Amino acid sequence: MSPLLLADLTVFTLALLVGFEVISKVPATLHTPLMSGANAIHGVVIVGVMLLAASVSGIGGDVLLAVAAFCAAMNVAGGYVVTDRMLAMFRSRS
Amino acid sequence: MSGFDTIVHLVYLACAVCFVIGLHQMNAPATARQGNRISAAGMAVAILTTAIVLGHNRSVSLGAVVALVIGAFAGGTAGLIAARRVKMTAMPQLVSLFNAVGGGAAALIALGDRAASTQAAVTGALDVAIGALTFTGSLVASGKLAGRIPGRPLTVPFGRQISAALAVLAIAFGAWFTAEPNRWLLTGVAVAALAAGVLLTLPIGGADMPVVISLLNACTGTAVAMAGFVLESTPLIIAGGLVGAAGAILTKLMADAMNRPIGAIVAGGYGTGDAVTVGAGTTSAPVREITADDAAIQLAYAGKVVIVPGYGLAAAQAQHEAVALAEALAERGVEVTYAIHPVAGRMPGHMNVLLAEANAPYPQLRDLEESNPEFARTDVVLVVGANDVTNPAARRPGNPVSGMPILDVDKARSVIVLKRSLGHGYAGIDNELYTDPRTAMLFADAKAGLASLLSGLHAYAR
Structure with a gap:
């Protein structure tokens, strides 16, 4: 394994552990917004799609890039907006 | 640098x-x-x-x-x-759709990245396999939740064998790719995983959907992290890890709440899908029926009422009627809370969102652990469209719901069950709560039944 891969693996493992620690404290009341909010966070894949733009070539590559950008942008934009809509409904008194 | x-x-x-x-x-x-x-x-x-x-x-x-x-x-x-x-009742299918496209984008990253060298070959193959599997798996799950694909377990002839063969194929292509990075091998991984995603999700019944979409969410997180390994991009690795952890926790919580091993859920074939009531109950013991007006009076003169909403309430979109009734009772000085089982909806926490949409204040929304000690000092429990999660048989060994965490509704002084019929829940057994002498049955659709309770309350309890 290269040092770079080892460093990445370390970061991934620690992120998993931080995730377990933080998310196990979320109450059942908020599990749907939690899942939807986590869904929005994996919309960070759009950053990956943008970085991919530097390494594709040809029409095939551009089409693949456009499809990937479509998917990732839908994930990130929709995810955050729908989570916000849900959380706006949680009020302490009616 | x-x-x-x-x-x-x-x-x-x-x-x-x-x-x-x-x-x-x-x-x-x-x-x-x-x-x-x-x-x-x-x-x-x-x-x-x-x-x-x-x-x-x-x-x-x-x-x-x-x-x-x-x-x-x-x-x-x-x-x-x-x-x-999106309507709040349709939230599970939308979240599932967003999950699908996220996984698809992650898979496309490894497919499109020319630099997927031997260095990143293992993570590249994993990214494509997990991402593609989640893409089709989540699309099928979303279709089932939306009712476009029947929610009952759909079994394909030799489905399990084909899935296993596809998994072997994907692993073989993936291993070959790590030895000899060739884009076509990666495409092979993608095709096998896409097909496996469909075949694995089709046989899973509607009742198991909270577990399935949590699991698919964890998979997308992992796929995004793998894409981060391919691109050497730390934000993707961290975010992917966080989401993977979130999905894993929710998967475990949901499986525990149904008392079913995750492996058995993925194997599929359990449950009957969308139907709220499944066939007629075979119970011979007598049940006590109650009219809406009598039930309304009983509620009106209670000191403490707990409402137990189940999938029947969500299916009938009766959350507004439930909250209107709760508000009317609260105006009379009755203490009202909601006891919400973890698998009351179609995704983790779904029932809370529906009630919050109908303006139920969140301090009234109580989970299983908070609710159970409260039942002993509750005058009336109103069960609306919930079945297996209230069955006292779960406390005994030797039946399909044994060991499942339940709401201890039978500990209350009296129980009113609002339900369309004596039909079975997903577990397919009689609910012993219904024949309990303290239980009265109000046979009605959730929405209509709650509305008649509310009008009964206005008419008779002044």
Whole structure:
């Protein structure tokens, strides 16, 4: 394994552990917004799609890039907006 | 590392911190919205920074820029429209759809990245396999939740054998790819995983959907992290890890709440899908029936009422009627809370969102652990469209619900069950609660039944 891969693996493992620690404290009341909010966070894949733009070539590559950008942008934009809509409904008194 | 690279790296780190703080703030309803906004701000900065990096490196062709902008604009617009228009009852299928496209995008990254060298070959193959599997799996799950695909377990002849063969095929292509990086091998992995995603999700019944979509969410997180390994991009690795953990926790919680092993759920074939009532009950013991007016009077003169909403309430979209009844009771000075079982909806926490939409104050929404000690001092429990999660048989060994955590409804002084019939729940057994002498049955559709309770309350209890 290269040092770079080892460093990445370390970061991934620690992120998993931080995730377990933080998310196990979320109450059942908020599990749907939690899942939807986590869904929005994996919309960070759009950053990956943008970085991919530097390494594709040809029409095939551009089409693949456009499809990937479509998917990732839908994930990130929709995810955050729908989570916000849900959380706006949680009020302490009616 | 140049000064520019250092700054970019630090900014990405700050974005990752925003994601963690955002998730942390989700630990209470009062801070959750702010948390989501912090997370969104981190995301916006990450996207902007990446755009600056691309401009700075001047490494992107004009065609790629155009493809990126058109794709992102169209996808973002579609996502925004869907997010704004979706009804709260349709939330599970939308979240599942967003999960699908996230997994699909992650798979496309490894498929499109020419630099998927031997160094990143293992993670590249994993990214494609997990991402493609989640893409079709989540699409099928979304279709089932939306009712476009029948919710009952759909078995394909030799489905399990074909799935196993596809898994072997995907692993073989993946292993070959790590030895000899060739884009066609990776495409083979993708095709096998896409087919496996469909075959694995079709036989899973509607009742198991909360577990399935949690599991698919964990898979997408992992796929995004793998894409991060391929691209050497820390924000993807961190965010993917966080989401993977979130999905894993929810999967475990949901499986525990149904008392079913995750392996058995993935194997499928359990449950009957969308039907709220399944066949007639075979109970011979007598049940006591009650009219809506009598039930309304009983509720009106109670000191403490607990409402137990189940899938029947969500299916009938009766959350507004339930909250209207609760408000009317509260106006009379009755203490009202809701006892919500973890698998009351079609995704984790779904029932809470439906009740919050109908303006139920969140301090009244209680989970299983908070509710159970309360039942002993409750005058009337109103069960609306919930079945197996209230069955006292779960406390005894030797039946399909044995060991499942239940709401201890039978500990209350009296119980009113609002239900269409004596039909069985997903477990397919009689609910002993219904023949309990303290239980009265009000046979009606959830929406109509709650409305008649409310009018009974106005008419007779002044």
